[in-house]
Amino acid sequence: MGSEPLKVGVLVSGRGSNLQAIIDASEKGDIHARVVVVISDKEEAYALDRARKHGIEALFMDPKAYPSREDHDRAMGDELEKRGVGLICLAGYMRVLSPYFVGRFQGQIINIHPALLPSFPGLHGQLQAMEYGVKISGCTVHFVDKDVDHGPIIIQAAVPVLEDDDEDTLAARILEYEHKIYPRAVQLFAQGRLRIQGRKVIVEGGVTPLWRVTNPSLEE
Ligand code: GRF
Secondary structure, three states, X not given: OOOOOEEEEEEEOOOOXXXXXXXXXXXXXXXXXXXXXXXXXXXXXXXXXXXXXXXXXXXXXXXXXXXXXXXXXXXXXXXXXXXXXXXXXXXXXXXXXXXXXXXHOOOOEEEEEOOOOOOOOOOOHHHHHHHHOOOEEXXXXXXXXXXXXXXXXXXXXXXXXXXXXXXXXXXXXXXXHHXXXXXXXXXXXXXXXXXXXXXXXXXXXXXXXOOOOOOXXXXX
16 A cells, blocks of 8 residues: 655664664554665674664674765765665764765754753763753754754653663663654654754644643642
Protein backbone atom coordinates (compact mmCIF):
# COMPACT_ATOMS: atom_id res chain seq x y z
CA MET A 1 0.00 0.00 0.00
CA GLY A 2 1.17 3.53 -0.74
CA SER A 3 4.65 4.84 -1.34
CA GLU A 4 8.06 3.33 -0.72
CA PRO A 5 9.35 3.90 2.83
CA LEU A 6 11.71 6.86 3.21
CA LYS A 7 15.35 5.76 3.05
CA VAL A 8 17.28 6.92 6.08
CA GLY A 9 21.04 7.11 6.65
CA VAL A 10 22.25 7.38 10.23
CA LEU A 11 25.59 8.87 11.29
CA VAL A 12 26.95 7.60 14.60
CA SER A 13 30.06 7.55 16.76
CA GLY A 14 29.09 5.45 19.76
CA ARG A 15 26.63 3.15 21.42
CA GLY A 16 23.72 3.83 19.07
CA SER A 17 20.68 3.58 21.34
CA ASN A 18 18.87 6.25 19.29
CA LEU A 19 19.75 4.36 16.11
CA GLN A 20 18.21 1.29 17.77
CA ALA A 21 15.01 3.21 18.58
CA ILE A 22 14.68 4.23 14.93
CA ILE A 23 15.37 0.70 13.67
CA ASP A 24 12.85 -0.77 16.13
CA ALA A 25 10.16 1.75 15.15
CA SER A 26 10.81 0.96 11.50
CA GLU A 27 10.65 -2.81 12.00
CA LYS A 28 7.44 -2.47 14.01
CA GLY A 29 5.91 -0.42 11.20
CA ASP A 30 5.46 2.62 13.46
CA ILE A 31 7.33 4.80 10.95
CA HIS A 32 7.23 4.78 7.17
CA ALA A 33 11.02 4.79 6.94
CA ARG A 34 13.84 2.28 6.67
CA VAL A 35 17.45 2.66 7.76
CA VAL A 36 19.50 1.67 4.71
CA VAL A 37 22.98 2.60 5.88
CA VAL A 38 24.78 3.49 9.10
CA ILE A 39 28.10 5.33 8.92
CA SER A 40 30.51 5.75 11.83
CA ASP A 41 33.70 7.77 12.21
CA LYS A 42 34.74 5.33 14.94
CA GLU A 43 35.57 1.75 14.08
CA GLU A 44 34.62 0.40 17.52
CA ALA A 45 31.20 2.11 17.67
CA TYR A 46 28.66 -0.38 19.03
CA ALA A 47 26.11 1.26 16.75
CA LEU A 48 27.77 -0.51 13.80
CA ASP A 49 27.12 -3.91 15.46
CA ARG A 50 23.53 -2.94 16.09
CA ALA A 51 23.07 -2.13 12.40
CA ARG A 52 24.67 -5.40 11.25
CA LYS A 53 22.44 -7.39 13.62
CA HIS A 54 19.49 -5.99 11.70
CA GLY A 55 21.02 -6.68 8.29
CA ILE A 56 21.70 -2.99 7.72
CA GLU A 57 24.84 -1.94 5.88
CA ALA A 58 27.34 -0.52 8.39
CA LEU A 59 30.32 1.51 7.19
CA PHE A 60 33.30 2.73 9.14
CA MET A 61 34.68 5.77 7.37
CA ASP A 62 37.91 6.86 8.99
CA PRO A 63 38.30 10.66 8.99
CA LYS A 64 42.07 10.14 9.08
CA ALA A 65 41.92 8.56 5.64
CA TYR A 66 40.88 11.90 4.09
CA PRO A 67 42.94 15.07 3.72
CA SER A 68 40.23 17.33 5.14
CA ARG A 69 36.89 17.34 6.95
CA GLU A 70 35.21 18.32 3.72
CA ASP A 71 36.75 15.40 1.82
CA HIS A 72 35.52 12.98 4.49
CA ASP A 73 32.08 14.58 4.37
CA ARG A 74 32.05 14.42 0.57
CA ALA A 75 32.81 10.69 0.66
CA MET A 76 30.05 10.15 3.24
CA GLY A 77 27.67 12.18 1.13
CA ASP A 78 28.44 10.04 -1.90
CA GLU A 79 27.72 6.83 0.05
CA LEU A 80 24.43 8.25 1.30
CA GLU A 81 23.38 9.50 -2.11
CA LYS A 82 24.32 6.22 -3.80
CA ARG A 83 21.76 4.50 -1.61
CA GLY A 84 19.01 7.02 -2.28
CA VAL A 85 18.90 8.35 1.25
CA GLY A 86 16.26 11.07 1.72
CA LEU A 87 16.92 11.79 5.39
CA ILE A 88 20.16 11.80 7.37
CA CYS A 89 19.86 11.32 11.13
CA LEU A 90 22.73 12.27 13.40
CA ALA A 91 22.54 9.96 16.39
CA GLY A 92 25.45 10.60 18.69
CA TYR A 93 27.68 11.60 15.78
CA MET A 94 30.51 13.45 17.50
CA ARG A 95 32.08 15.28 14.56
CA VAL A 96 31.03 18.71 13.41
CA LEU A 97 29.79 18.57 9.82
CA SER A 98 31.36 20.86 7.24
CA PRO A 99 29.28 23.72 5.77
CA TYR A 100 29.74 21.83 2.49
CA PHE A 101 27.86 18.77 3.81
CA VAL A 102 25.14 20.83 5.47
CA GLY A 103 24.63 22.73 2.20
CA ARG A 104 24.57 19.59 0.09
CA PHE A 105 21.79 18.06 2.19
CA GLN A 106 19.97 21.24 3.21
CA GLY A 107 16.74 20.45 5.07
CA GLN A 108 17.51 16.74 5.03
CA ILE A 109 19.70 16.39 8.13
CA ILE A 110 18.30 16.14 11.66
CA ASN A 111 19.99 15.77 15.04
CA ILE A 112 19.05 14.89 18.59
CA HIS A 113 20.39 16.83 21.54
CA PRO A 114 19.95 15.90 25.22
CA ALA A 115 18.70 19.28 26.45
CA LEU A 116 15.96 21.78 25.68
CA LEU A 117 17.67 23.91 23.04
CA PRO A 118 18.62 26.71 22.85
CA SER A 119 19.70 25.95 26.43
CA PHE A 120 22.83 23.92 26.96
CA PRO A 121 24.13 23.21 23.46
CA GLY A 122 27.42 21.38 22.99
CA LEU A 123 28.84 18.52 24.98
CA HIS A 124 27.31 17.22 28.24
CA GLY A 125 23.96 18.97 27.88
CA GLN A 126 22.60 16.97 30.82
CA LEU A 127 25.44 17.96 33.17
CA GLN A 128 25.22 21.60 32.08
CA ALA A 129 21.49 21.61 32.90
CA MET A 130 22.06 20.02 36.31
CA GLU A 131 24.83 22.39 37.25
CA TYR A 132 22.78 25.39 36.18
CA GLY A 133 20.00 24.24 38.52
CA VAL A 134 17.11 24.07 36.08
CA LYS A 135 14.06 22.14 37.31
CA ILE A 136 13.12 20.92 33.86
CA SER A 137 15.38 19.81 31.06
CA GLY A 138 14.72 17.40 28.22
CA CYS A 139 15.67 16.66 24.66
CA THR A 140 15.32 18.22 21.23
CA VAL A 141 15.25 16.98 17.64
CA HIS A 142 16.12 19.74 15.20
CA PHE A 143 17.15 20.34 11.62
CA VAL A 144 20.88 20.81 11.22
CA ASP A 145 22.24 24.11 10.00
CA LYS A 146 25.81 25.35 9.86
CA ASP A 147 25.98 26.07 13.60
CA VAL A 148 26.18 23.35 16.22
CA ASP A 149 22.88 22.40 17.97
CA HIS A 150 21.18 25.39 16.40
CA GLY A 151 18.79 24.63 13.51
CA PRO A 152 14.96 24.84 13.52
CA ILE A 153 13.33 22.70 16.21
CA ILE A 154 11.03 19.82 15.23
CA ILE A 155 10.08 18.28 18.56
CA GLN A 156 11.04 18.57 22.22
CA ALA A 157 10.27 16.58 25.34
CA ALA A 158 10.44 18.04 28.84
CA VAL A 159 11.89 15.93 31.63
CA PRO A 160 12.12 16.92 35.31
CA VAL A 161 15.49 17.30 36.99
CA LEU A 162 15.40 15.75 40.46
CA GLU A 163 17.31 17.00 43.50
CA ASP A 164 19.33 13.83 43.91
CA ASP A 165 20.13 13.42 40.21
CA ASP A 166 23.64 12.96 38.99
CA GLU A 167 24.66 13.23 35.35
CA ASP A 168 23.93 9.54 34.73
CA THR A 169 20.47 9.39 36.31
CA LEU A 170 19.37 12.53 34.49
CA ALA A 171 20.86 11.30 31.21
CA ALA A 172 18.97 8.01 31.57
CA ARG A 173 15.66 9.81 32.23
CA ILE A 174 16.20 12.05 29.21
CA LEU A 175 17.33 9.14 27.01
CA GLU A 176 14.01 7.38 27.52
CA TYR A 177 12.35 10.36 25.84
CA GLU A 178 15.02 10.68 23.15
CA HIS A 179 13.97 7.21 22.07
CA LYS A 180 10.37 8.40 21.74
CA ILE A 181 10.86 11.75 20.04
CA TYR A 182 13.47 10.70 17.48
CA PRO A 183 11.29 8.10 15.73
CA ARG A 184 8.38 10.55 15.93
CA ALA A 185 10.43 13.24 14.17
CA VAL A 186 11.49 10.74 11.49
CA GLN A 187 7.86 9.79 10.94
CA LEU A 188 6.75 13.44 10.60
CA PHE A 189 9.52 13.98 8.07
CA ALA A 190 8.65 10.77 6.21
CA GLN A 191 5.05 11.92 6.00
CA GLY A 192 6.24 15.16 4.41
CA ARG A 193 4.60 17.16 7.18
CA LEU A 194 7.54 19.35 8.22
CA ARG A 195 7.86 22.77 6.66
CA ILE A 196 10.72 25.04 7.66
CA GLN A 197 9.72 28.68 7.91
CA GLY A 198 12.71 30.70 9.08
CA ARG A 199 13.53 29.44 12.55
CA LYS A 200 10.18 27.67 12.90
CA VAL A 201 9.14 24.22 11.84
CA ILE A 202 5.47 24.03 10.94
CA VAL A 203 3.95 20.57 11.40
CA GLU A 204 1.30 20.24 8.75
CA GLY A 205 -1.90 18.49 9.72
CA GLY A 206 -1.65 19.89 13.24
CA VAL A 207 -0.26 18.50 16.46
CA THR A 208 -1.68 18.00 19.90
CA PRO A 209 0.59 19.48 22.54
CA LEU A 210 0.50 18.18 26.07
CA TRP A 211 0.76 20.84 28.78
CA ARG A 212 1.61 19.15 31.99
CA VAL A 213 5.12 19.39 33.27
CA THR A 214 5.87 21.54 36.29
CA ASN A 215 8.58 20.73 38.80
CA PRO A 216 7.83 20.88 41.72
CA SER A 217 4.25 19.88 40.95
CA LEU A 218 1.42 22.35 41.53
CA GLU A 219 -0.12 20.15 44.20
CA GLU A 220 1.38 19.17 47.57
C1 GRF B 1 22.39 11.04 23.01
O1 GRF B 1 22.27 11.49 24.32
C2 GRF B 1 22.11 12.14 22.02
O2 GRF B 1 21.15 13.04 22.48
C3 GRF B 1 23.45 12.81 21.90
O3 GRF B 1 24.39 11.76 21.96
C4 GRF B 1 23.83 10.66 22.66
C5 GRF B 1 23.90 9.48 21.75
O4 GRF B 1 23.47 8.30 22.38
N1 GRF B 1 23.52 13.59 20.70
P1 GRF B 1 23.23 6.98 21.53
O5 GRF B 1 24.56 6.71 20.78
O6 GRF B 1 22.12 7.23 20.59
O7 GRF B 1 22.95 5.92 22.54
